[in-house]
Amino acid sequence: KLADKTEQALNEQVELEAASSQYYLAMASWAEVQGYNGIAEFLYRHSDEERVHMLKLIRFINDRGGHGVVPALKQPTVKFKSILGIFEEVLNHEILVSTEINKLVDMCLQEKDYTTHTFLQWYVNEQIEEEKMARQILDKLKLIGEDKGGMYIFDRDMGSLQTQD
Numbered sequence: 001k002l003a004d005k006t007e008q009a010l011n012e013q014v015e016l017e018a019a020s021s022q023y024y025l026a027m028a029s030w031a032e033v034q035g036y037n038g039i040a041e042f043l044y045r046h047s048d049e050e051r052v053h054m055l056k057l058i059r060f061i062n063d064r065g066g067h068g069v070v071p072a073l074k075q076p077t078v079k080f081k082s083i084l085g086i087f088e089e090v091l092n093h094e095i096l097v098s099t100e101i102n103k104l105v106d107m108c109l110q111e112k113d114y115t116t117h118t119f120l121q122w123y124v125n126e127q128i129e130e131e132k133m134a135r136q137i138l139d140k141l142k143l144i145g146e147d148k149g150g151m152y153i154f155d156r157d158m159g160s161l162q163t164q165d
């Protein structure tokens, strides 16, 4: 069975994944309103994936004899400065999530909870991918700069860019 301390820490991660989902949903909605439909599609998918990350945690906590707690919704930022600004925020947010996952992994080792440690490896790998994707997108946006044609193509391509959960 999960130790109380681990259960509480995993439930905090549930909250962070839920907040990530809301945050990306707000970005998606803003991008859609600005006419960036491809980028909006990408961000809507990303938001869905974060909900899946939350769900996996809830199910794991419950499978281990704990109680996955559904957190309250907080209002995320609703207005953004630019598409570049959005993806800078995405990268920073993913770095924060990675830090939190690493703390959880560390705690599992200290507590000798190898089951949860194994479960968390999926998140460790996912974070490598998510940070990598955010960096690649930022590199492209920096290349595009103020080029409107470049931005048009970028938006179109983002609509079909594969994300994974």
Ligand code: OFO
Binding pocket: 017, 020, 050, 053, 094, 097, 123, 126, 127, 130
């Ligand atoms: Fe974007 O990451 Fe969840 O975990």
